[in-house]
Amino acid sequence: xxxxxxxxxxxxxxxxxxxxxxxxxxxxxxxxxxxxxxxxxxxxxxxxxxxxxxxxxxxxxxxxxxxxxxxxxxxxxxxxxxxxxxxxxxxxxxxxxxxxxxxxxxxxxxxxxxxxxxxxxxxxxxxxxxxxxxxxxxxxxxxxxxxxxxxxxxxxxxxxxxxxxxxxxxxxxxxxxxxxxxxxxxxxxxxxxxxxxxxxxxxxxxxxxxxxxxxxxxxxxxxxxxxxxxxxxxxxxxxxxxxxxxxxxxxxxxxxxxxxxxxxxxxxxxxxxxxxxxxxxxxxxxxxxxxxxxxxxxxxxxxxxxxxxxxxxxxxxxxxxxxxxxxxxxxxxxxxxxxxxxxxxxxxxxxxxxxxxxxxxxxxxxxxxxxxxxxxxxxxxxxxxxxxxxxxxxxxxxxxxxxxxxxxxxxxxxxxxxxxxxxxxxxxxxxxxxxxxxxxxxxxxxxxxxxxxxxxxxxxxxxxxxxxxxxxxxxxxxxxxxxxxxxxxxxxxxxxxxxxxxxxxxxxxxxxxxxxxxxxxxxxxxxxxxxxxxxxxxxxxxxxxxxxxxxxxxxxxxxxx
Numbered sequence: 001x002x003x004x005x006x007x008x009x010x011x012x013x014x015x016x017x018x019x020x021x022x023x024x025x026x027x028x029x030x031x032x033x034x035x036x037x038x039x040x041x042x043x044x045x046x047x048x049x050x051x052x053x054x055x056x057x058x059x060x061x062x063x064x065x066x067x068x069x070x071x072x073x074x075x076x077x078x079x080x081x082x083x084x085x086x087x088x089x090x091x092x093x094x095x096x097x098x099x100x101x102x103x104x105x106x107x108x109x110x111x112x113x114x115x116x117x118x119x120x121x122x123x124x125x126x127x128x129x130x131x132x133x134x135x136x137x138x139x140x141x142x143x144x145x146x147x148x149x150x151x152x153x154x155x156x157x158x159x160x161x162x163x164x165x166x167x168x169x170x171x172x173x174x175x176x177x178x179x180x181x182x183x184x185x186x187x188x189x190x191x192x193x194x195x196x197x198x199x200x201x202x203x204x205x206x207x208x209x210x211x212x213x214x215x216x217x218x219x220x221x222x223x224x225x226x227x228x229x230x231x232x233x234x235x236x237x238x239x240x241x242x243x244x245x246x247x248x249x250x251x252x253x254x255x256x257x258x259x260x261x262x263x264x265x266x267x268x269x270x271x272x273x274x275x276x277x278x279x280x281x282x283x284x285x286x287x288x289x290x291x292x293x294x295x296x297x298x299x300x301x302x303x304x305x306x307x308x309x310x311x312x313x314x315x316x317x318x319x320x321x322x323x324x325x326x327x328x329x330x331x332x333x334x335x336x337x338x339x340x341x342x343x344x345x346x347x348x349x350x351x352x353x354x355x356x357x358x359x360x361x362x363x364x365x366x367x368x369x370x371x372x373x374x375x376x377x378x379x380x381x382x383x384x385x386x387x388x389x390x391x392x393x394x395x396x397x398x399x400x401x402x403x404x405x406x407x408x409x410x411x412x413x414x415x416x417x418x419x420x421x422x423x424x425x426x427x428x429x430x431x432x433x434x435x436x437x438x439x440x441x442x443x444x445x446x447x448x449x450x451x452x453x454x455x456x457x458x459x460x461x462x463x464x465x466x467x468x469x470x471x472x473x474x475x476x477x478x479x480x481x482x483x484x485x486x487x488x489x490x491x492x493x494x495x496x497x498x499x500x501x502x503x504x505x506x507x508x509x510x511x512x513x514x515x516x517x518x519x520x521x522x523x524x525x526x527x528x529x530x531x532x533x534x535x536x537x538x539x540x541x542x543x544x545x546x547x548x549x550x551x552x553x554x555x556x557x558x559x560x561x
Contacts, residue, residue, distance in 0.1 A: 037137025102152035149375030163197030203396035262304035309347025330359030472497025
């Protein structure tokens, strides 16, 4: 669109700003703003890639929220998956915001907030999808039930001064759900009857034809593999996938197997699901992870985290024989009941290989199709929702760039004008004014990396860790004569992970000569040790780049002699 033609009074516009959740399947966070009112939808985490050394998770950039905190009226959570609510504790460390969510999300969130001493003083408000609407500033918000792989998932009709916007995050139409009611089509249609200016919705399944299958179809597969297993059974899925966990417990109970929940997060999820009636089994069905080795292993089913190949996850540690309580036996069956999300395929394949080498029979989607049913709608689901809501504008979220483009093409095929399908990247926004939508770049955002030992891992630290892992470290020890107040024309060299020093004498000699030459050229700066170290680092960087094509982490160290 021609942004130059956009001359409306921006104070009267409704803005949708993407903080996270487009071009990336994770760390979902969206801001709706009008005048002095802001409502946030979701606040999720992302999973680090294989080159994010020492990073446990990624959270959205909260800068815009913190800069406009006086406008924030509340944070609405669409459902209980980590990529939609897992970063809330990190936000609440910065500022307290009222939270609005389904009952099961509130219970999951309470555990996280207790761990961080954040529960006291936090306002948790339960959303009833069959109840009335609620107001946050000028925004009137109507919830309705949708189907997903976790119960109590919600879609929302947001009535704004510039028209109604539907925000429907992860969803599908499941006509035979395992533990939830069907998508509330009548309510969604009723909420859309006065017109919808925009549909902001899930696009992850945009390349899959037809409708996504029902969750119920997986039960037979679990019954077959768990029923026929002769040794241990391990099932890995998302820790918040309560429907899938219940199916595994169902299949195990049918053949007299006890269930071990491997991991604190998953254990907490199961306990909450039991308490709310979603997993209606007595405690005796489950075996504590401590001491599970004292039970007959061929009578145990382990449900563990690690379906995305996360390093440090329970399944990853089991594969490397590093788990404190669980030992993998040869002949064990390992079932992956989740498909890799974009960015995790290599990690998952590596984990499958490790498990196979350890003697397990690994069952995954390439081997057996009916191990995982997506919680995300396919093309048929997208077309059905669009037909029910009939928006003017279409905004795909929760998918990669290629999936957003596929969604856009699908909507155009069913009659949407090309210019009315708006693809947003993080930091982009749409302004709605007088029935029109104007796209522009609102702000610059960046990923925030969280480590287990240090809360926030800076990009500089992450870059150094990556360099260490690929090119090693080169330490140059420079000696400073305290009496003469000058550097000696020599240096001690230590190299680890870069070159083998005994076999690289010529390279090391050249580095020493480059260091001495730099020191001789810095006689006047000899007292400015910071400047000297910078010059030596730059010199060695250029030298190694030219001679080896590699650039290790270069660390000049000055000692007094």
